[in-house]
């Protein structure tokens with residue numbers, strides 16, 4: 001296995017492995033490899049007695065895609081690397097245009113992370129919408145947070161138009177409903193890109209005239225390996241801040257918490273959970 005020099009070091013492993021021989025891999029689009037296997041869920045492994053997970057102190061990882069982490073980055077922060085790399089790729093898909101504002105519809109960890117990457121790569125400002133007070137509290141640390149839970153559609157429109165009269169250069173929709181698509185397109189500026197992060201199996205009526213003036217709608221899938229060291233560098237440099245995201249929970253306390261979360265999905269008592277299985 002490669003990267004022998006990392007033995008004994010603190011590393012962040014890429015939690016997926018691609019095949020390397022399919023047409024997507026060979027074209028440099030490994031994020032679209034149909035033969036990808038993941039640590040932590042069963043996809044791609046086929047029928048097995050055992051699927052590798054990560055809820056334990058030590059796990060085997062693929063050496064070729066381990067990255068050493070700086071001493072000042074905690075294991076808990078590094079545990080968010082998968083979603084941070086996804087955020088880097090999402091932001092690339094959204095074509096952040098330096099000097100233009102960015103709108104995030106749905107400010108969970110993905111939306112929050114994309115907002116931070118957008119600011120790092122030149123967005124003039126970020127505006128984050130959500131209905132959850134937990135998400136809004138986190139969003140307010142990153143940019144302009146708008147709690148839409150008690151606002152009418154017209155009030156949201158007016159607020160966004162005041163902030164960005166010429167529209168946003170990029171819009172990231174982490175909700176993906178007909179309503180959020182409509183909102184995003186309404187406020188997408190000329191030559192702007194709307195990224196749909198939550199594609200649903202649902203027909204949506206659509207007037208193509210709304211894509212006039214070179215507006216684009218795109219999706220995003222996983223991340224490319226090069227996005228990972230980029231995300232790690234920005235985590236280490238402090239451009240990406242995740243410490244405040246984290247709620248720590250011991251593995252044995254997880255089942256009752258899951259029960260609480262699934263009982264009332266609207267309640268959202270935590271922003272991002274870090275499960276600490278051992279003594280770390």
Ligand SMILES: [Zn+2]
Nearest residue numbers: 019022025033
């Ligand atoms: Zn492949």
